[in-house]
Each structure stands twice: as C-alpha cells, then as structure tokens.
Amino acid sequence: MGWAIALHGGAGDIPRDLPQQRRQPREAALRHCLEIGVAAIKANKSPLDVVELVVRELENIPCFNAGRGSVLTNSGTVEMEASIMDGNTKRCGAVSGLTTVVNAVSLARLVMEKTPHIYLAFEGAEAFAREQGVETVDTSHFITPENIERLKQAKEANRVQIDYTQPMPKVEKEETIPNGDSQIGTVGCVAVDGNGNLATATSTGGLVNKMVGRIGDTPVIGAGTYANRFCAVSATGKGEAIIRATVARDVAALMEYKGISLEEAADYVIQECAPKGTAGLVAVSATGEVTMPFNTTGMFRACATEDGHREVEIW
Numbered sequence: 001m002g003w004a005i006a007l008h009g010g011a012g013d014i015p016r017d018l019p020q021q022r023r024q025p026r027e028a029a030l031r032h033c034l035e036i037g038v039a040a041i042k043a044n045k046s047p048l049d050v051v052e053l054v055v056r057e058l059e060n061i062p063c064f065n066a067g068r069g070s071v072l073t074n075s076g077t078v079e080m081e082a083s084i085m086d087g088n089t090k091r092c093g094a095v096s097g098l099t100t101v102v103n104a105v106s107l108a109r110l111v112m113e114k115t116p117h118i119y120l121a122f123e124g125a126e127a128f129a130r131e132q133g134v135e136t137v138d139t140s141h142f143i144t145p146e147n148i149e150r151l152k153q154a155k156e157a158n159r160v161q162i163d164y165t166q167p168m169p170k171v172e173k174e175e176t177i178p179n180g181d182s183q184i185g186t187v188g189c190v191a192v193d194g195n196g197n198l199a200t201a202t203s204t205g206g207l208v209n210k211m212v213g214r215i216g217d218t219p220v221i222g223a224g225t226y227a228n229r230f231c232a233v234s235a236t237g238k239g240e241a242i243i244r245a246t247v248a249r250d251v252a253a254l255m256e257y258k259g260i261s262l263e264e265a266a267d268y269v270i271q272e273c274a275p276k277g278t279a280g281l282v283a284v285s286a287t288g289e290v291t292m293p294f295n296t297t298g299m300f301r302a303c304a305t306e307d308g309h310r311e312v313e314i315w
C-alpha cells in the first residue's frame with residue numbers, strides 16, 4: 001500500500017532509432033511531468049487534482065498530441081478531446097470537438113463537477129467553456145507548423161494515422177520544420193494515494209487526418225479512460241480498436257469480477273484482446289501497484305511509487 005503515479009505520452013510505431021534530438025525533449029518532458037505529479041501527491045493533493053495537474057502540463061508541452069501539440073483533422077482544423085474520472089465515486093467528465101480551449105482536461109473536470117451530464121461536445125462544449133471562463137485562445141494557436149506537415153504527409157499517403165505511424169518525415173524535410181519533432185502522442189495520467197483513492201485523465205488531438213467530427217477512445221469512458229475502486233486506467237493507441245476492446249473498463253472488470261492482479265488484468269487486455277500494434281495503457285491499483293503494458297513498438301511512459309521506484313521509458 002502506498003501512493004503511485006504513472007503517465008504516458010502516447011503509444012505507437014515509435015522507431016527504435018529515434019534520433020536523440022527527438023527523444024531527449026520527450027524524455028525530459030515525461031520526467032518533468034512525473035516530478036510535478038510526485039510533488040503534488042506528496043503535498044497530499046487528491047489523485048483527481050494530481051491527474052488534472054499533470055495532464056494540463058502535458059497538454060501545454062507541444063511535443064505531445066494534446067492541447068497545443070494537437071494533430072489536425074482532414075480539414076486542417078483542430079478538435080481536441082479529454083476525459084477525467086474519479087475511482088471511488090465513478091464521477092466522470094468528458095469533452096470533444098474543442099477548438100479554442102487551452103486545457104481540455106480541466107473542461108472535462110468542470111463538466112463532471114458543474115453539470116448534470118458526463119459528456120459535452122463541439123459547440124455546446126465550447127459554449128460551456130466560455131460560460132465557465134476557462135482559458136481559451138484563437139484556434140490558430142493549436143495549428144502548429146509540425147502538425148501542418150504531419151497532415152500533409154498523411155494526406156499524401158492517403159491515410160488516417162496514429163501520430164507515430166511510419167514513414168516518418170525525411171530528416172532534411174524535418175529540419176525545415178521549427179523544432180523538427182515528428183513523434184508525438186496522446187497524453188494520460190493515473191494516480192493513487194496512500195488511502196487507495198484512484199483517478200485517471202486522458203487528453204488528445206486524436207488521429208492525424210481524422211474526419212471532422214470523429215471521436216476517438218480518449219473521451220469515451222470505459223474505452224480510453226476508466227477508474228473504479230480497484231484501479232485507474234488511461235489508454236493510448238488506435239482509438240477505434242480501443243473502443244471495440246473497451247480496454248480501460250475491461251482491466252477494471254477483470255480485477256473486480258475475476259479477482260486477478262492489476263498486472264495480469266492489464267496484460268490480458270493488451271496482449272490478448274486488443275489487436276497487436278494498436279494499444280497501450282498506464283494503470284495503478286488501489287494497493288499501489290503500477291503497470292504500463294503496450295502491444296505497439298513503444299509507448300512514452302513514466303511512473304513513480306512511494307517506495308522510491310522511478311521509471312521513464314519509451315520501448
């Protein structure tokens with residue numbers, strides 16, 4: 001028993017020879033966000049506050065596919081989505097189709113706390129953001145040169161792609177892009193405190209070249225995000241596959257109905273249920289276990305536990 005926290009910056013076909021200039025900023029960002037989460041847990045913030053805080057920070061770092069770094073739709077627009085869930089109460093909130101909200105995860109929390117609903121999308125969600133006075137900016141803020149280039153490549157290859165899909169841009173081309181980053185990913189965080197209180201949050205721009213109006217797994221409670229009194233789970237990967245496999249809920253259900261450990265449950269869902277190459281997750285249990293399985297080439301991930309264990313990994 002003890003606190004634990006885990007976070008991810010997306011799973012996918014991350015090339016093993018990822019150049020240092022792309023690898024290092026992401027590892028540094030994961031480490032930075034992990035430390036923010038650890039400090040918050042140690043300061044006795046609730047797991048719900050911790051996951052919101054960490055995901056906000058991840059949303060603000062443009063090398064991840066959420067908030068400012070969100071990938072673009074097939075019309076070159078941004079449609080961000082996020083969700084958050086508290087394990088004990090199963091209260092949850094979700095948003096989709098955001099075009100101006102700086103921190104989608106915080107709007108999801110407001111949906112949970114200030115409305116009788118769970119999920120708001122598109123114009124209704126944007127109007128709610130204004131009513132609540134959350135920070136908004138012109139949508140052009142989210143349309144970065146890196147993501148315009150990613151969309152161009154996805155269109156040339158005629159595919160809707162997870163943000164790590166190969167082929168990656170040629171290096172010469174990349175160097176013409178400010179900051180030259182080609183691998184980015186959806187973000188998520190799970191946390192448990194020393195009393196077994198659990199929470200999870202996930203945030204994303206979705207898939208590169210997705211249809212306007214497409215909603216992925218991230219804001220779908222039970223698919224990309226789920227917490228109950230046994231565990232908290234945040235998934236990443238191909239949204240359509242994750243929704244079909246009800247990834248996050250199945251981990252919790254296996255623990256609840258079969259009485260198996262977090263690691264066994266998560267491994268079963270990721271290795272046996274979700275199609276290979278489609279999914280990864282981070283999860284913590286009420287007793288402070290942590291697991292971060294994936295069936296893709298890699299997943300940007302990090303975790304820390306009360307007993308001093310720290311991990312920041314990609315493959």
Ligand code: ASP
Nearest residue numbers: 186206216236237238239
């Ligand atoms: N799961 C996200 C989606 O399909 C993408 C990701 O995890 O990178 O929208």
